[in-house]
Amino acid sequence: MITGVIVGIFLIGYAFIAMESTAKINKSAIALLMCVLCWVCYMMGAQGYLTQMFGADFEAAIAGLGEGSLSSAISSFVADNVLIPHLGSTAETVFFLLGAMTIVEVVDYNGGFNFVRERLKTHSKRRLLWQMVFITFFLSAVLDNLTTSLVMIAVLRKLVPDHKDRMIYAAMVILAANAGGAFSPIGDVTTIMLWIKGAITSLGVIKELFIPSVVSVVIPTFVLGLTLKGTLGASHGDDGAAASHAFSKAQRTAVFVIGVVGLVMVPVFRSLTGLPPFMGILLVLSLLWVVTEIFYIGIPDSPSAGKRVSDLVHRVDFSTLLFFLGILMTVAALEETGVLHAFGQWLAAASGGNSFIVTGIIGLVSSIVDNVPLVASCMGMYDIATVAATPEMAQFVVDGPFWQLLAFCAGTGGSILIIGSAAGVAVMGLEKISFGWYLKHVSWLALLGYFAGMVVYWLQLELIY
DSSP states (O other): OHHHHHHHHHHHHHHHHHTHHHHTOOHHHHHHHHHHHHHHHHHHTHHHHHHHHHTHHHHHHHTTOOHHHHHHHHHHHHIIIIIHHHHHHHHHHHHHHHHHHHHHHHHHHTTTTHHHHHHTOOSBHHHHHHHHHHHHHHHHHHSOHHHHHHHHHHHHHHHOOOHHHHHHHHHHHHHHHHHHHHTSTTSSHHHHHHHHHTSSOHHHHHHHHHHHHHHHHHHHHHHHHHHOOSBOOOOOOOHHHHHTTTSOHHHHHHHHIIIIIHHHTHHHHHHHHOOOHHHHHHHHHHHHHHHHHHHTTTSOHHHHTTTSHHHHGGGSOHHHHHHHHHHHHHHHHHHHHTHHHHHHHHHHHHHTTOHHHHHHHHHHHTTTSOHHHHHHHHHHHSOOBSSOOSTTGGGGBTTOHHHHHHHHHHHHGGGSSGGGSHHHHHHHHHHTOOHHHHHHHTHHHHHHHHHHHHHHHHHHHHHTO
């Protein structure tokens, strides 16, 4: 009963988020309310959920306790073993986003992206689309897709002054970033999870998923490109351009290198130190902060006004951060009820173990809910096979079809709906793209590329591997 209420709260909240432009209620407010209500309901049935998820550990913690002590013990157990771990995991994402958004603002407002804009400088709408998709796709393979989206949106704001035109390019940034992250072991959270567990290898995922990922973004780009005609309006000057007069070309290059190359090195920092990625982001931000403060020594106040990190922090969209907090913690509540795990088991049984059906549906579901718990659920349901003893087990060996498809579908499936990926949510907030607009103009293109990529992967299996 309580589980049904939690699922109902999620579905109703999701509907309000989807209809944000109609309901006139900010999606961040809905996400936070949904989060709190789900966890309140969880606490009402906490004893049953904890027995189901923790078993003997929970039973040992409450053994011999009276009614009054039992309630206190349950609250403490939930805080220590459920809520705080999920909050810590969510905080990693939120702090990563906060640091990445601030870094992008600092690089942008201090002229660091000037040379990128020069490379993309064209008045042809169609040519700009292809150039932007190309850069986004490959940049997201070395950066994560979220950071790449932030960088490209910053560039697009200088190149495409008209908001209606810019929404089209911003939507394709989402598709290209998610597709580029799917074929790289460090390009998406889910591929990182699979890579660290040993389900996929760096060479294997690049070799087998590169072409499907390319196809998944090239087809939507080609179709959308047919509708783009004419030229762009003249871009207008802004604070970012003005800041280029404060810094020399060498200084602007240094800002770009520290910011963007620093982001590229975050996975290396993680592997060397074992610390979570947000610590690497904070390191890059602190270095960038120190360097820009040194550069501004001796520069008159007027050119640097509003360009220092302490000023640019205020430009970060905190409502987007709160939306992330609400959504991720809501999904965590669903995960702790066992709903996601039960769904994964049902899916495996209903599909007869067909990897294409299971991962295909997981990809579609990942356009609605966060793909991380979905992938984590699949990783918990299936073991990595060391030997392909049977045709069925061959799907689960290292770099087997199931794991490769899971990486592809969970990554590119998030593009089908705008709230299906971190990149989509960030772009949605930054460019004020409504759920309905994306659903009408972009979702069908993303779906077309999604299935085309799966077909290409199937052809590879049949003809090459």
